[in-house]
Amino acid sequence: MEHVVLSVGIDIGTSTTQLIISRLTIQNKASLFSIPNIVITKKEIIFQSEIIFTPLSRGCQIDDAAIAHFVGQQYRLAGVSKQSIGVGAIIITGETARKENADRVVQTLSQDAGDFVVATAGPDLEGILAAKGSGAGRVSSERKMPIINLDIGGGTTNLAALDGDRILDTACFDVGGRLIKIDPETLRISYIAPKIQQLIHQLNLKLSEGTILKSAEQLNPVIDVLVQVLENSVGIGEKNRFFDLLVTNHRFTQRDTNQIRSISFSGGVADCMSQLENLPPFAYGDIGLLLGKRLLDSKIVQYRDVAPSQETIRATVVGAGSYSITVSGSTISYTPNVLPVRNVPMIKLPIEPMNGNAPGLTDQIKSCLEIFRSQELSNVALYIVGLKSPSFNQLQHCAREIVAGTQALLDHHLPLIVITEEDIAKALGHSLFYNLPPNYPYICIDRIHANHGDYIDIGTPVSNTTVLPVSVKTLVFN
Template sequence: MPDNPNPKRPHKLEDHLHGRDYDHSHDADEEVDHDHDHYETDGRLEDNALWIQDHVSLLSVGIDIGSSGTQVIFSRINLRRMGEELSSRYFVVSRETLFQSPVSLTPYRSEELIDDAELGAIIDRAFADAGLHPDNIDTGVVILTGEALRRENAEAIASVLAEQRGEFVCATAGHHMESMLAAFGSGAARVSHDSGKRILNVDIGGGTTKLALVERGKVIATAAVHVGGRLLVIDEARRIVRLDPAGRHLAAQAGFRWSRGDVADAAAMERVAEWMAEAILASVSERSFPAEVQSLFLTEPLPRLDGIDGVMFSGGVAEYVYQRETREFGDMG
């Protein structure tokens, strides 16, 4: 056989990594194992372009402006796209709380206006304590609830906060949404889901009381009553410095015709608080409501509450129900 004018050049395994000489042969005594050639890089999975496309991490802030309290919470939310389902939708797979501010009393300038400057200072202080700047925030929500929402400048303030403190959604929670949020936030929905029990959650806030009936983890009915712990506020001299219309009405039901500037002694405050507590009990235990209780409903009452396995309390007043708080804040709580 004549000599091949272009003989195949013997080579080593490293030549494969450089794409040399695809048509080749090996020396008889050379060890070769193509099945275990490795082409992966040593980089982190999180730096892979495909991984980044399917995984998103967002820094979120939630600002809750309620009747009596304002709180700010920062979280990191991790989302993943379900690529294996050929879907472009992202799902939340985990959430980490980065910072939670203490609850501050929602500041008011008058019966009609929220103190926007003081509210802004509360929120800016939360950013500073968390070591974050609005430019760091990817998403968030400003939510107004209860009596705070009734103030004339409430929605305007929320819109400004949403614009200046980051790319937020501005929302106002209606009575039914508040009741549902309270059921999930208090853990009542989780308890009901895990135990299979029917739970009534009673959320007593500063301006309203939200009721939620939860069955096997699902909120099946909600309602709200215009009774709250901070509809009336006194100073150190027991002089009334804040009296919402609902607070004036509740005091009248207990026999007091109060106005701002009047003095409310301890016995009188106790009497009003007792009337309010009895009204809440009546709203969840009676089917034929007295006229004075019926007038307090902000929604339709809950349906029949037969078969309730347990009752949970949430909201600011719940801290006193469960004896976790003993301080006085000059209100009905």
């Protein structure tokens, strides 16, 4: 039987803000007598908003009232209510994620946009969603070879290396089209991003906020550095001296990533790469067109195989609306009224495959919980991996160890959240139930793939099903 759920994607970027609504079809792919295998079988975009410039107030804050008005207006145009939205994601990206009130804006919007909408930010997740939304994963699957997608926006370039649906690596650099803003009429520079100010100072260029440009060529030294850093980011050329300065959080960590030959581009600057004719260099009030033009002549285009993108400026919002959610509904167990849960950090606890009794699991959990201790203890989710085909006694032992190890959480009456990679949540959940205090709230779900330090959101069941929407996030606000 098929079930349909509406998903919203909202992308609040350095340059632009946009929204899409997708229709996701959820289906049990297993045969009648098999364990259920719940998957999303179809993703269809049914509404795309206009693309607006991200409204800012006083330069350092996002205009949350204007954003909320925009979202409400788009819902009305789409003919949907926030109550009809089942899943989705709000992504605050690029330089906008560093604004003073970004966390408050996204949390407020997550309540206004629907009962279960992921509220998140961060370059790693943004790069992954943009790569999937651009169609890079599909290209990789069709060509049977890995690909790197460069999502070049207003404030940052988010890179994600994919091998089909599998994420190989991510990186992010402070390279984007809105790092310098110029009045198209007067050619007066109105804004220069802090790192670009450092770059200009070290290059001894006579450029500052307030400078009136004589020609676009005055910015060539800056554009040259930005392009060379992007070339370096995918393993091309001698390392530019400003490479480390322009790293946002980290470069690619896997050495083999730099050997990937297929490249794709998305983001606003990717659009600029195809909109060069008959446009003055500062038509958009920034350096996006200059950067796009120089990228067309870059070593990336010369030395790599550039694949066409299905989406460019809409790649991140498509990823947010269609690819941020997975589902867990095979063999899950939870108590009523415990859902939804949002932004819960995950502790990965590997159990040796040959030893399902997991000696020392209690001590492992206690040790990990110390990391999250602060003035007020917040909840965490235990992510159990390696417990394959356990016996009844092994499950009972594991449940006792988990309950003993999480006593600090139980003392604060925080819901016990246990996630497994293997298909054992129903049985483990029953074992937890018998070892927990009476009526104690808990969630036990399975078939989730994550890493230590990821965060998880678990929503309420999709209407008329036992399927839970789940989003694993690689980075959220501190």
